Amino acid sequence: MEDILDVYELPYDPKRPVVCMDEKPYQLLGEAREPLPMVPGSDRKTDSEYIRNGTVSIFAFVEPLGGTHHVSVREHRTAVDWAEEIKYLVDVMYPDAEKIILVMDNLNTHKPASLYKKYPPEEARRIIKKLEIHYTPKHGSWLDIAEIELNVMTRQCLSRRIADIELLRSELSVWETERNTTAAKVDWHFRTGDARIKLKSLYPNFTIAS
Structure with a gap:
């Protein structure tokens, strides 16, 4: 925990950006019946029944101090999917960075070894050398x-049913553009x-002998 908190106290450095990454599953849901449109004095009415169209994975990157945001939608959540997202982070989002300080959870696919499942060893190693990973x-x-x-x-963009992956990608692309236009930053206190x-209960209790 203290390692992550120390990272968040680092001053802003465009050559060594701190970037946080996470992913979440999202269920695509279609309408079983056509909703009744919103009219003056009455909300849009949606039937409780819906159609399951499968599950996708949403990847999110955010640079808290720089205000850079990126989200993408993938059909699966595999080591290869993660590797492709990390290559995009390194080569497209921050091609001029000396080192990217990457914060993420310790999911089984979130490993440098995943890059070797997608790319030749030389390419995988090149990408890894651009990263300083903190779990x-x-x-x-x-x-x-x-x-x-x-x-x-989720609150701003996904609080309704979205039936297919292309519509989801389109909606999130608009949301990402708005977040980057406003350069929404995070002030971590x-x-x-x-x-x-x-959180002192998490620490051992030391008694100093007199």
């Missing part, structure tokens, strides 16, 4: 700012000193 602790996903980003995205006070 959130077990049961500590609340430390990943990208999880906050996904929650904001919870510091290591705060953790040692508010």
Whole structure:
């Protein structure tokens, strides 16, 4: 936990951006019956019955101090999918960075080894050398700012049924553009000193002998 909090205290450096990454499943839902449109004095009416159109995975990247955001939708959540997203992070989002300080959870696919499942060893190693990876602790996903980003995205963009992956990609592309246009940043206030006070039960209790 303190490792992640130390990362969040680093000053902004465009050559060494701090980027948080997370992903979430999303179920595509279609309408079993055509909704009744909204009219003056009455909300849009949607039937409780729906059609399941499968599940996709949404990947999110956010640079808290730089205000850069990226989301993408993939049909699967595999090591190869993660590897392709990380290559995009390195080569498209931050091609001029000396090092990308990457914060993410310790999911089984979120490993440097996943890059070798997609790319030749030389290419995989090139990508890895651009990363400085910091994993959130077990049961500590609340430390990943990208999880906050996904929650904001869900409230602002996904609070309705979306039937197919192309529509979902289109909606999230518009949302991403708006987030980047406003350069929405995150002002993280919870510091290591705060953790040692508010979460003191997590620390061992030392008794100093007199």
